Amino acid sequence: MNIVAIDIGGTEIKYGSVTGGGEVKFSSSLATEASKGVEQLLDKIYSIVEKLKDEKTLGIAVSATGQIDGLAGKVVGGTNLIPGWIGTDLVKILEEKYSLPAVLENDVNCAALGEMWMGAAKNRKNFLCLTIGTGIGGGIVLDGKLLRGESSVAAEFGHIQIVKNGEKCGCGSTGCYQSYASTTALLKLAERKLGKKLNGKEIFDEVHKNNLEYKKVLDEWADYFTDGLATLIYIFNPSLIVIGGGVSKQGSFLKNIFQKSLETKVMKNYLDILEMKMAERGNDAGMLGASYLLLEKMKKS
Ligand SMILES: [Zn+2]
Numbered sequence: 001m002n003i004v005a006i007d008i009g010g011t012e013i014k015y016g017s018v019t020g021g022g023e024v025k026f027s028s029s030l031a032t033e034a035s036k037g038v039e040q041l042l043d044k045i046y047s048i049v050e051k052l053k054d055e056k057t058l059g060i061a062v063s064a065t066g067q068i069d070g071l072a073g074k075v076v077g078g079t080n081l082i083p084g085w086i087g088t089d090l091v092k093i094l095e096e097k098y099s100l101p102a103v104l105e106n107d108v109n110c111a112a113l114g115e116m117w118m119g120a121a122k123n124r125k126n127f128l129c130l131t132i133g134t135g136i137g138g139g140i141v142l143d144g145k146l147l148r149g150e151s152s153v154a155a156e157f158g159h160i161q162i163v164k165n166g167e168k169c170g171c172g173s174t175g176c177y178q179s180y181a182s183t184t185a186l187l188k189l190a191e192r193k194l195g196k197k198l199n200g201k202e203i204f205d206e207v208h209k210n211n212l213e214y215k216k217v218l219d220e221w222a223d224y225f226t227d228g229l230a231t232l233i234y235i236f237n238p239s240l241i242v243i244g245g246g247v248s249k250q251g252s253f254l255k256n257i258f259q260k261s262l263e264t265k266v267m268k269n270y271l272d273i274l275e276m277k278m279a280e281r282g283n284d285a286g287m288l289g290a291s292y293l294l295l296e297k298m299k300k301s
Helices: 038-052 090-098 107-118 183-194 200-208 212-236 246-263 268-272 282-300
Strands: 002-008 012-019 024-031 057-064 067-069 074-077 102-106 127-132 136-142 240-244 275-278
Touching (some): 002 107, 002 282, 012 038, 038 090, 074 090, 090 102, 107 127, 136 212, 183 200, 183 212, 212 246
Parallel strands (some): 002 057, 057 102
Antiparallel strands (some): 002 012, 012 024, 127 136
């Protein structure tokens, strides 16, 4: 028994075969080529399904970028990164084409569920997942279930305003959380303060060498990150915060910086029951979370 799992990102499509017990048996990837539009993307999805499906396949589980109505299995909003993607009724298309059950859910929600099923949030019922990358994505799990909101686009943490009259954001507003606390924001801050273009690894390498100028930049960025996080902690009173995205590779080093910064902003009784963990399932979390949702859907029907 296997699930065909597909995780569609802006630059890369990860795909694989996941067992009903949460094991990733095989995985690979190909380029999204987002600018070529939705028809090309659908063809890629079909070729993946046809490559991986056999008579024992339980269904098709898709995690994807953008604003997704996970209950309807439809793309409902987001940026126009993949022309034609918004409005795509993917679950309907896949279920009709292959006569197999399918699910579609937002990638950060899937990452949260993947970590709950087989990773850092195992056995946790109330936690938040934040992914730090080009933006900041969010997932909220309350009582073991995703909090989707009225139209399934809850947890867009990246667009919470944290700076008044701040930087312009693609969403049309200014001062958004992700403009200050994403990886993109860290690189911009470093360029402004240090006068050179650097990648994330170069910044962290210098901080590890005790380069104080770089440490100051990292601390300023972390301070923005915990500004937003403090608000989320007061709203949700979580027992766990899972941090995903490329920077999670920095492990406890970065976690300690965030935790120290939080101590100055959040009351002790909120922090006493709160654990912060870096994501454990990396590239597999999206596929695992989508597979988890597929199994849940099959249980219900
Ligand atoms: Zn915004």
